[in-house]
Amino acid sequence: MNNFVFHNPTKIIFGREILSQLGKEVSAYGKKVLMVYGQNSIKQNGVYDQVMASLAAAGIAVFEFQGVKGNPVVSHARQGADLARAEKVDVILAVGGGSVLDEAKAIAAGAVENIDVWDFFTGTKSISKALPIITVITLPATGSEMNGGMVITNEDTKEKFGMGGIPALFPKVSFLDPETTFSLSLKQTAYACADIMSHLSEGYFTTSATTLPVQDGYIEGLVKAVMTSMLKIQVNPSDYDARAHFMWVATLGWNELGTCGIPNGTIPCHALEHPISGIYDVAHGAGLSIVTPAWLKFRKNQIAHRILQYGKNILGIDTDSPDVVIEALEAFYKSIGAPIRMGQSQIVSPDFDALTLQSMKLFNAWGITGYTKDDILEIYHLCV
Numbered sequence: 001m002n003n004f005v006f007h008n009p010t011k012i013i014f015g016r017e018i019l020s021q022l023g024k025e026v027s028a029y030g031k032k033v034l035m036v037y038g039q040n041s042i043k044q045n046g047v048y049d050q051v052m053a054s055l056a057a058a059g060i061a062v063f064e065f066q067g068v069k070g071n072p073v074v075s076h077a078r079q080g081a082d083l084a085r086a087e088k089v090d091v092i093l094a095v096g097g098g099s100v101l102d103e104a105k106a107i108a109a110g111a112v113e114n115i116d117v118w119d120f121f122t123g124t125k126s127i128s129k130a131l132p133i134i135t136v137i138t139l140p141a142t143g144s145e146m147n148g149g150m151v152i153t154n155e156d157t158k159e160k161f162g163m164g165g166i167p168a169l170f171p172k173v174s175f176l177d178p179e180t181t182f183s184l185s186l187k188q189t190a191y192a193c194a195d196i197m198s199h200l201s202e203g204y205f206t207t208s209a210t211t212l213p214v215q216d217g218y219i220e221g222l223v224k225a226v227m228t229s230m231l232k233i234q235v236n237p238s239d240y241d242a243r244a245h246f247m248w249v250a251t252l253g254w255n256e257l258g259t260c261g262i263p264n265g266t267i268p269c270h271a272l273e274h275p276i277s278g279i280y281d282v283a284h285g286a287g288l289s290i291v292t293p294a295w296l297k298f299r300k301n302q303i304a305h306r307i308l309q310y311g312k313n314i315l316g317i318d319t320d321s322p323d324v325v326i327e328a329l330e331a332f333y334k335s336i337g338a339p340i341r342m343g344q345s346q347i348v349s350p351d352f353d354a355l356t357l358q359s360m361k362l363f364n365a366w367g368i369t370g371y372t373k374d375d376i377l378e379i380y381h382l383c384v
Contacts, residue, residue, distance in 0.1 A: 001212065001261040008255055009167075010146045014176045014248070016240075019050040019136065023058025025173045029132040030090020032061045036080060036104040037095045038068045045183040047138055051095055063087050065107075068096065071277050071284070072103035073155045077117045081110030084131065094135045094171075098142025098195075098284075101135050102150040105169045108133050118154055121161040123365065130168040136175045139184060140247040141192035141285060143199060143254025145174035153278045159358060160278025161365075162270075165256065176251065178244040186234060190336040191285030192250065193230045197223055198288040199254040203265030205296070205306050215262055220313045222249050222258070227314075230336055266368045269295050272379060275358035282345045289338035290345065294382035296326045298375070342383050352380050 026033060042048040055062055065080045084107055094104035108130040110117040119125035137145045149164030204219045226249040232242035259265055273287040300307060300322040311317040311325030330340045339345045356376045363371055
């Protein structure tokens with residue numbers, strides 16, 4: 001087990017009817033807020049009204065910034081940073097899913113640093129400070145509510161880049177009310193499930209350690225919990241306990257605790273998926289349910305022992321064949337409505353060269369070694 005430093009400063013407020021506390025929490029950081037959100041879902045499910053009522057009761061001035069896309073784009077983040085500076089806001093409030101939270105972080109940094117937001121993602125500028133960020137999560141998946149990472153797409157170049165572990169980007173407070181997720185479609189929830197499973201599993205599969213009793217148990221328990229919760233949500237989308245467990249696993253899955261001490265753990269599936277959603281604008285979780293089985297097929301000979309352990313301890317399959325485990329994982333994805341081939345996400349003629357070129361940039365930027373251009377190309381072909 002490697003040395004590590006774990007420090008997570010985010011305060012979590014979890015449970016029913018908690019949004020009335022939002023105004024008080026925001027007031028600790030200022031009285032002028034830029035509220036970042038997506039389209040109209042938070043107005044349809046009542047979250048918008050709850051948020052605005054709590055902020056009004058605390059005497060907080062609100063400047064609204066609407067229109068974050070499912071795959072957030074840098075041009076919109078630039079507009080948000082400009083607005084935050086112009087109105088001299090004190091706090092960035094993100095209300096929505098991981099996409100909203102990610103763009104809100106870019107806005108929070110861009111408003112203070114006063115440089116082009118895209119420079120953060122290309123590595124030409126670093127982030128040392130940002131406006132305080134508070135979040136209300138309504139689509140649990142990315143774990144952005146309790147980490148220092150963000151992802152964004154440059155719509156001009158079709159590049160989707162991300163970063164993590166930035167101290168200034170950890171939210172100060174995050175509100176998690178499972179009832180805000182009751183209105184999510186089963187498709188959205190399935191994609192979120194695939195995203196969460198990938199966050200937990202990539203280090204598990206890629207580590208050079210034969211076994212890690214603490215981290216393996218942590219990861220296996222959380223993956224089983226989110227899979228079980230997903231199946232219960234399919235039966236009853238308003239099952240509070242299932243939604244609550246799902247929401248909490250999403251947060252724990254990518255708050256940096258799951259990767260502590262894991263030797264040589266990497267995230268190749270994310271490096272392979274970002275070009276798919278960046279170029280074709282599919283949901284990130286849908287891209288991961290396509291990429292993950294393909295990557296496992298490609299790497300099965302090198303990581304057979306980890307695949308078999310995953311099958312036994314998570315899927316309940318006692319077998320000597322990695323292929324049996326991979327097929328069972330694909331069957332689970334199919335059962336919840338997540339795609340396992342590009343064609344199922346309407347990607348009928350993928351540009352393999354463009355996908356491979358962008359993926360290679362991410363492999364290099366994230367320090368993921370051991371893959372050639374031909375390896376990456378072969379994995380993409382396994383996605384078809």
